[in-house]
Amino acid sequence: MSGVGSLHPLYEVIARRRDVREEFTGEPIPPDVLDRVLSAAHQAPSVGMSQPWDFVLVAGATTRERFAAHVAQERAAFADELGSASPERRATFDRIKVEGIRESSLGIVVTHDQRRGGPHVLGRRTIADTGLFSTVLAIQNLWLAATAEGLGLGWVSFYREEFLRDLLAIPEPVRPVAWLCLGTVSHLADTPDLERHGWRVRRPFADAVHHESWSS
Amino acid sequence: MSGVGSLHPLYEVIARRRDVREEFTGEPIPPDVLDRVLSAAHQAPSVGMSQPWDFVLVAGATTRERFAAHVAQERAAFADELGSASPERRATFDRIKVEGIRESSLGIVVTHDQRRGGPHVLGRRTIADTGLFSTVLAIQNLWLAATAEGLGLGWVSFYREEFLRDLLAIPEPVRPVAWLCLGTVSHLADTPDLERHGWRVRRPFADAVHHESWSS
Numbered sequence: 091m092s093g094v095g096s097l098h099p100l101y102e103v104i105a106r107r108r109d110v111r112e113e114f115t116g117e118p119i120p121p122d123v124l125d126r127v128l129s130a131a132h133q134a135p136s137v138g139m140s141q142p143w144d145f146v147l148v149a150g151a152t153t154r155e156r157f158a159a160h161v162a163q164e165r166a167a168f169a170d171e172l173g174s175a176s177p178e179r180r181a182t183f184d185r186i187k188v189e190g191i192r193e194s195s196l197g198i199v200v201t202h203d204q205r206r207g208g209p210h211v212l213g214r215r216t217i218a219d220t221g222l223f224s225t226v227l228a229i230q231n232l233w234l235a236a237t238a239e240g241l242g243l244g245w246v247s248f249y250r251e252e253f254l255r256d257l258l259a260i261p262e263p264v265r266p267v268a269w270l271c272l273g274t275v276s277h278l279a280d281t282p283d284l285e286r287h288g289w290r291v292r293r294p295f296a297d298a299v300h301h302e303s304w305s306s
Numbered sequence: 307m308s309g310v311g312s313l314h315p316l317y318e319v320i321a322r323r324r325d326v327r328e329e330f331t332g333e334p335i336p337p338d339v340l341d342r343v344l345s346a347a348h349q350a351p352s353v354g355m356s357q358p359w360d361f362v363l364v365a366g367a368t369t370r371e372r373f374a375a376h377v378a379q380e381r382a383a384f385a386d387e388l389g390s391a392s393p394e395r396r397a398t399f400d401r402i403k404v405e406g407i408r409e410s411s412l413g414i415v416v417t418h419d420q421r422r423g424g425p426h427v428l429g430r431r432t433i434a435d436t437g438l439f440s441t442v443l444a445i446q447n448l449w450l451a452a453t454a455e456g457l458g459l460g461w462v463s464f465y466r467e468e469f470l471r472d473l474l475a476i477p478e479p480v481r482p483v484a485w486l487c488l489g490t491v492s493h494l495a496d497t498p499d500l501e502r503h504g505w506r507v508r509r510p511f512a513d514a515v516h517h518e519s520w521s522s
Contacts, residue, residue, distance in 0.1 A: 097342070098315065098319070098451075098454035098455070099314065099315045099316065100315065100316055100319055100346075100450055100451060100454040101342065101346065101451070101454075103314070103316055104346050104349050104447055104450075104451070105349060107349075107351065109351050126313070126317065128511070128514075128515060129511055130316075130317065130320050132509075132511050132514055133320050133321060133323075134446070135323065135325050135449065135461065137461075137463060138500065138505075138506065139498060139500040139501065139505065139506040139508075140506075141508070141509045141514075143514060144514050144515075144516060144520075145514055145515050145516065146516040146517070146518070146519065146520060147515065147516065147517050147518070148518060149517075149518070150518050153518065164431070164432055167431070168426075168428070168431045171426065171431070172426050175425070175426060179426070183428065186428070188428070188429065201520070207506065209391070210384075210387065210388050210391060210395065212384070212399065212402070212404070212500065212505060212506075213404065213463040213464060214463065215380070215383070215384045215387070215464070216380055216463070216464065216465060216466050216467075217463055217465075217467065219438070220463045222435070222438075222439075223438075223442045223445075223483070223484075226439045226442040226443060226446075227442060227443075227445065227446045227449075229439075229443065230350070230442075230443045230446035230447060231320055231446060231450075233351065233443075234316055234320075234447075234450070235314075235316060235317070235320070238314035238316040238317075239314070245351065245353075247353060247429040247430065247432070247433055247436045248429060248431070248432065249432060249433075250432050251432075251433065258518075258519045258520050259519045259520050259521055260520045261520065264520070267439070268439075282355060284354065284355040284428065285355065289354075289355065289428060290354065290355040290356075290423065290428075292355075292357070293348075293357045295344070295345055295348050298344075298348055298357075298359060298360050298361055299344060299360075299361050299363065300360060300361065300362040300363065301362070301363050301365075302362070302363070302364060302365070302366050302369065302474075303362065303474045303475045304360075304362060304417070304474050304475050304476045304477065304480070305475055
């Protein structure tokens with residue numbers, strides 16, 4: 091195997107990428123940097139070249155406050171459920187920050203439009219979800235580009251889709267897929283937050299690889 | 307804006323990445339390269355650090371032949387549907403190759419296990435699909451790493467999930483999410499196949515970006 095020095099710089103970005111909550115500093119993002127990061131997302135692959143994603147940039151403090159209040163409610167609901175099952179797990183969860191909505195430089199809401207590409211999307215006939223998958227591929231491009239630019243990104247998922255739809259006036263059938271917190275950071279943590287706080291460990295790589303069939 | 311020369315090499319990988327069908331040469335992939343590409347996938351973010359993906363490597367000719375025959379049937383079914391709506395679109399589609407199952411070096415079937423992480427996955431309570439989204443994020447890491455290594459990757463989606471489940475003995479409730487053709491290539495095309503063959507054009511970037519709410 092070749093030495094680390096000869097590896098493509100992509101690998102360093104993939105290893106350095108974190109789901110950021112704690113490290114946002116809230117400085118503005120230069121417009122050219124933001125353009126590059128969003129353009130990277132827009133260059134993602136998509137089923138039948140449907141390009142079903144959109145990006146709603148949310149800078150406004152009022153919208154962010156309202157979303158953060160909703161997320162706080164949903165966080166509390168999860169904590170209660172968890173506490174009923176395991177007080178110890180709840181205590182671990184209580185130490186974990188789950189969003190940086192107000193502290194980040196910008197919110198980016200990524201949406202999915204299953205109508206894009208018309209009624210005959212090439213490659214989507216047997217698996218409707220491949221449309222949604224395309225939008226998620228764009229998110230990973232965005233995440234890696236943000237990391238390469240020295241920014242942090244955190245995906246917030248403690249929300250109800252209908253709340254976010256109403257908040258940003260997203261029309262049916264367009265579906266909000268993610269609220270991404272994007273922003274300048276003090277640093278990126280060496281280990282994932284959930285590992286650092288004892289929530290969960292990394293699965294051994296070898297366990298994830300099978301040969302020729304599931305069972306082998 | 308800084309010149310292209312100072313951009314992170316990630317951007318070149320994102321721009322060069324293609325959904326490959328025609329350019330596979332079928333040479334073996336060095337084991338260390340394959341390990342790096344799969345490890346990149348395994349370092350993807352996941353909701354609650356659930357890491358719900360698995361990778362089934364399919365080299366066997368018989369399995370690939372059976373899958374290719376199934377895909378040919380589904381391709382024909384799409385062509386028929388399309389032909390009823392628009393003979394012209396069907397003629398365009400007839401020129402497009404939709405898979406490189408036998409010509410690629412290796413098939414990689416990516417699966418999703420919603421059980422991973424137990425009943426209380428942090429961040430998945432209100433949106434069950436965030437589990438599936440995690441598996442798709444891993445696919446984009448894999449795709450970019452393959453591109454950085456000079457390999458080609460093509461996502462085949464002309465299949466029925468139950469067929470692929472049976473073919474590889476994937477147990478319920480594990481869900482096959484993608485058949486990825488990975489392999490050595492003669493080159494990567496400058497433009498996406500679907501654009502080159504006149505199926506669909508790239509959407510202007512500016513159309514995908516909104517400010518503060520959907521309608522603006």
